[in-house]
Amino acid sequence: GAGVSQTPSNKVTEKGKYVELRCDPISGHTALYWYRQSLGQGPEFLIYFQGTGAADDSGLPNDRFFAVRPEGSVSTLKIQRTERGDSAVYLCASGQGTTGELFFGEGSRLTVL
Amino acid sequence: KNQVEQSPQSLIILEGKNCTLQCNYTVSPFSNLRWYKQDTGRGPVSLTIMTFSENTKSNGRYTATLDADTKQSSLHITASQLSDSASYICVVSARQNNNDMRFGAGTRLTVKP
Numbered sequence: 001g002a003g004v005s006q007t008p009s010n011k012v013t014e015k016g017k018y019v020e021l022r023c024d025p026i027s028g029h030t031a032l033y034w035y036r037q038s039l040g041q042g043p044e045f046l047i048y049f050q051g052t053g054a055a056d057d058s059g060l061p062n063d064r065f066f067a068v069r070p071e072g073s074v075s076t077l078k079i080q081r082t083e084r085g086d087s088a089v090y091l092c093a094s095g096q097g098t099t100g101e102l103f104f105g106e107g108s109r110l111t112v113l
Numbered sequence: 114k115n116q117v118e119q120s121p122q123s124l125i126i127l128e129g130k131n132c133t134l135q136c137n138y139t140v141s142p143f144s145n146l147r148w149y150k151q152d153t154g155r156g157p158v159s160l161t162i163m164t165f166s167e168n169t170k171s172n173g174r175y176t177a178t179l180d181a182d183t184k185q186s187s188l189h190i191t192a193s194q195l196s197d198s199a200s201y202i203c204v205v206s207a208r209q210n211n212n213d214m215r216f217g218a219g220t221r222l223t224v225k226p
Contacts, residue, residue: 040221042216042217042219043157102159103159107155
Protein backbone atom coordinates (compact mmCIF):
# COMPACT_ATOMS: atom_id res chain seq x y z
CA GLY A 1 0.00 0.00 0.00
CA ALA A 2 0.89 3.65 -0.22
CA GLY A 3 1.25 4.14 3.50
CA VAL A 4 1.38 2.33 6.82
CA SER A 5 -1.94 0.64 7.45
CA GLN A 6 -3.22 -0.24 10.92
CA THR A 7 -6.25 -2.28 11.84
CA PRO A 8 -8.57 -2.04 13.59
CA SER A 9 -8.81 1.72 13.78
CA ASN A 10 -10.87 1.38 16.93
CA LYS A 11 -11.17 -1.49 19.38
CA VAL A 12 -13.32 -1.59 22.48
CA THR A 13 -12.83 -4.54 24.76
CA GLU A 14 -13.51 -5.63 28.31
CA LYS A 15 -10.95 -5.90 31.04
CA GLY A 16 -9.20 -9.26 30.97
CA LYS A 17 -9.72 -9.92 27.27
CA TYR A 18 -7.06 -10.61 24.64
CA VAL A 19 -6.43 -8.10 21.85
CA GLU A 20 -4.46 -8.15 18.60
CA LEU A 21 -3.53 -5.03 16.67
CA ARG A 22 -2.17 -5.29 13.16
CA CYS A 23 0.32 -3.15 11.28
CA ASP A 24 0.99 -3.39 7.55
CA PRO A 25 4.12 -1.30 6.83
CA ILE A 26 5.13 0.40 3.62
CA SER A 27 6.34 -2.21 1.15
CA GLY A 28 10.09 -2.71 1.33
CA HIS A 29 10.55 -1.06 4.74
CA THR A 30 12.70 -3.28 6.91
CA ALA A 31 12.30 -1.33 10.15
CA LEU A 32 9.01 -1.38 12.04
CA TYR A 33 8.19 0.32 15.32
CA TRP A 34 5.29 0.18 17.76
CA TYR A 35 4.46 3.14 19.98
CA ARG A 36 1.75 3.82 22.53
CA GLN A 37 0.26 7.29 22.87
CA SER A 38 -1.92 8.40 25.74
CA LEU A 39 -4.14 11.46 25.53
CA GLY A 40 -2.12 14.68 25.55
CA GLN A 41 1.20 12.87 25.48
CA GLY A 42 3.81 12.09 22.89
CA PRO A 43 4.27 8.55 21.59
CA GLU A 44 6.05 6.13 23.90
CA PHE A 45 8.35 3.51 22.36
CA LEU A 46 7.30 -0.12 22.77
CA ILE A 47 9.25 -2.34 20.39
CA TYR A 48 11.34 -2.20 17.24
CA PHE A 49 11.79 -4.83 14.54
CA GLN A 50 14.57 -4.97 12.00
CA GLY A 51 13.36 -7.62 9.56
CA THR A 52 11.74 -10.50 11.38
CA GLY A 53 13.49 -10.15 14.72
CA ALA A 54 12.70 -7.87 17.61
CA ALA A 55 15.88 -5.80 17.78
CA ASP A 56 14.71 -3.85 20.82
CA ASP A 57 11.72 -4.72 23.00
CA SER A 58 12.80 -2.66 25.98
CA GLY A 59 9.70 -0.47 25.82
CA LEU A 60 7.17 -3.23 26.37
CA PRO A 61 5.65 -2.43 29.77
CA ASN A 62 5.23 -6.02 30.99
CA ASP A 63 4.88 -9.59 29.84
CA ARG A 64 1.24 -9.12 28.85
CA PHE A 65 2.52 -7.32 25.76
CA PHE A 66 4.07 -9.21 22.88
CA ALA A 67 4.67 -8.46 19.20
CA VAL A 68 5.61 -10.56 16.21
CA ARG A 69 6.67 -9.99 12.65
CA PRO A 70 7.05 -13.52 11.28
CA GLU A 71 7.77 -12.72 7.63
CA GLY A 72 9.45 -9.36 8.02
CA SER A 73 6.46 -7.40 6.80
CA VAL A 74 3.14 -7.36 8.71
CA SER A 75 3.41 -7.11 12.47
CA THR A 76 0.91 -7.93 15.19
CA LEU A 77 0.93 -6.43 18.66
CA LYS A 78 -0.70 -8.77 21.15
CA ILE A 79 -2.01 -7.75 24.55
CA GLN A 80 -3.13 -10.40 27.03
CA ARG A 81 -5.44 -9.89 30.00
CA THR A 82 -6.08 -6.29 29.08
CA GLU A 83 -6.33 -3.68 31.81
CA ARG A 84 -8.02 -0.29 31.79
CA GLY A 85 -4.60 1.33 31.85
CA ASP A 86 -3.84 -0.21 28.46
CA SER A 87 -6.34 2.19 26.87
CA ALA A 88 -4.40 4.33 24.41
CA VAL A 89 -3.68 4.84 20.74
CA TYR A 90 -1.18 2.29 19.46
CA LEU A 91 0.89 3.70 16.60
CA CYS A 92 2.97 1.77 14.13
CA ALA A 93 5.75 3.30 12.05
CA SER A 94 8.02 1.92 9.36
CA GLY A 95 11.23 3.03 7.70
CA GLN A 96 14.01 1.88 5.44
CA GLY A 97 16.83 0.68 7.62
CA THR A 98 17.49 2.09 11.05
CA THR A 99 17.97 5.74 10.16
CA GLY A 100 16.13 8.31 8.14
CA GLU A 101 12.48 9.08 7.81
CA LEU A 102 9.80 7.24 9.74
CA PHE A 103 6.28 6.95 8.41
CA PHE A 104 3.46 6.53 10.88
CA GLY A 105 0.12 4.81 10.51
CA GLU A 106 -3.14 6.34 11.70
CA GLY A 107 -3.06 4.29 14.87
CA SER A 108 -5.38 1.83 16.57
CA ARG A 109 -7.39 3.32 19.41
CA LEU A 110 -7.83 0.74 22.15
CA THR A 111 -10.42 1.25 24.88
CA VAL A 112 -10.55 -1.22 27.74
CA LEU A 113 -13.77 -0.99 29.74
CA LYS B 114 11.64 13.94 33.99
CA ASN B 115 11.04 13.97 30.26
CA GLN B 116 14.21 14.57 28.31
CA VAL B 117 12.28 16.60 25.72
CA GLU B 118 10.21 19.50 27.03
CA GLN B 119 7.90 21.51 24.81
CA SER B 120 6.23 24.85 25.37
CA PRO B 121 3.66 26.14 25.39
CA GLN B 122 1.46 23.14 26.11
CA SER B 123 -1.27 24.73 24.03
CA LEU B 124 -1.64 27.83 21.90
CA ILE B 125 -4.53 29.61 20.19
CA ILE B 126 -3.86 32.09 17.40
CA LEU B 127 -5.87 33.83 14.71
CA GLU B 128 -5.65 32.78 11.11
CA GLY B 129 -2.90 34.59 9.26
CA LYS B 130 -0.77 35.20 12.36
CA ASN B 131 2.67 33.76 12.99
CA CYS B 132 3.68 31.66 15.97
CA THR B 133 6.73 29.97 17.45
CA LEU B 134 6.81 26.70 19.34
CA GLN B 135 9.70 25.78 21.63
CA CYS B 136 11.52 22.56 22.35
CA ASN B 137 14.23 22.12 25.00
CA TYR B 138 16.02 18.83 25.41
CA THR B 139 18.58 17.19 27.64
CA VAL B 140 19.15 14.14 25.44
CA SER B 141 22.83 13.35 25.12
CA PRO B 142 24.57 12.45 22.93
CA PHE B 143 22.62 14.13 20.19
CA SER B 144 22.08 12.78 16.68
CA ASN B 145 19.11 14.59 15.19
CA LEU B 146 15.96 16.52 16.01
CA ARG B 147 12.65 16.21 14.22
CA TRP B 148 9.40 18.09 14.26
CA TYR B 149 6.20 16.18 13.55
CA LYS B 150 2.67 17.45 12.93
CA GLN B 151 -0.12 15.28 14.29
CA ASP B 152 -3.69 16.02 13.33
CA THR B 153 -6.37 14.83 15.75
CA GLY B 154 -6.96 11.12 15.32
CA ARG B 155 -4.12 10.74 12.83
CA GLY B 156 -0.53 9.55 12.94
CA PRO B 157 2.40 12.00 13.14
CA VAL B 158 3.74 13.37 9.87
CA SER B 159 7.32 14.57 9.58
CA LEU B 160 7.93 18.28 8.97
CA THR B 161 11.72 18.61 9.34
CA ILE B 162 14.78 16.63 10.39
CA MET B 163 17.91 18.46 11.54
CA THR B 164 21.31 17.09 12.43
CA PHE B 165 23.90 18.62 14.74
CA SER B 166 25.42 20.80 12.03
CA GLU B 167 22.18 22.34 10.82
CA ASN B 168 20.88 25.59 12.33
CA THR B 169 17.73 26.04 10.34
CA LYS B 170 15.53 24.13 7.95
CA SER B 171 12.37 25.18 6.17
CA ASN B 172 9.42 23.27 4.81
CA GLY B 173 7.00 25.70 3.22
CA ARG B 174 5.55 27.93 5.95
CA TYR B 175 7.34 25.91 8.63
CA THR B 176 10.85 26.89 9.69
CA ALA B 177 12.73 24.97 12.34
CA THR B 178 15.82 26.23 14.13
CA LEU B 179 18.32 24.33 16.21
CA ASP B 180 20.90 25.49 18.73
CA ALA B 181 22.81 22.37 19.72
CA ASP B 182 24.88 24.31 22.25
CA THR B 183 21.89 25.42 24.31
CA LYS B 184 19.90 22.30 23.33
CA GLN B 185 16.98 24.30 22.07
CA SER B 186 14.86 24.15 18.96
CA SER B 187 11.96 26.19 17.71
CA LEU B 188 9.33 25.71 15.05
CA HIS B 189 8.07 28.91 13.47
CA ILE B 190 4.84 28.90 11.50
CA THR B 191 4.17 31.87 9.26
CA ALA B 192 0.82 33.06 7.92
CA SER B 193 -1.06 30.37 9.82
CA GLN B 194 -3.96 28.57 8.23
CA LEU B 195 -6.90 26.75 9.78
CA SER B 196 -5.34 23.47 8.64
CA ASP B 197 -2.32 24.15 10.84
CA SER B 198 -4.47 23.26 13.86
CA ALA B 199 -2.76 20.15 15.21
CA SER B 200 -0.28 18.93 17.79
CA TYR B 201 3.36 19.59 17.00
CA ILE B 202 5.76 17.08 18.48
CA CYS B 203 9.50 17.53 18.93
CA VAL B 204 11.54 14.33 18.77
CA VAL B 205 15.22 14.01 19.65
CA SER B 206 17.39 11.03 18.77
CA ALA B 207 20.36 10.18 20.94
CA ARG B 208 21.87 7.97 18.29
CA GLN B 209 21.51 7.56 14.58
CA ASN B 210 19.24 4.59 15.14
CA ASN B 211 15.57 5.46 15.05
CA ASN B 212 14.87 3.16 17.98
CA ASP B 213 16.32 5.72 20.33
CA MET B 214 13.90 8.58 19.65
CA ARG B 215 12.67 10.63 22.60
CA PHE B 216 9.30 12.29 22.07
CA GLY B 217 8.06 15.50 23.62
CA ALA B 218 4.46 15.75 24.79
CA GLY B 219 3.66 18.17 21.98
CA THR B 220 2.16 21.64 21.66
CA ARG B 221 -1.51 21.74 20.78
CA LEU B 222 -2.03 24.59 18.26
CA THR B 223 -5.48 25.89 17.43
CA VAL B 224 -5.87 28.37 14.58
CA LYS B 225 -9.14 30.29 14.67
CA PRO B 226 -10.76 32.23 11.82
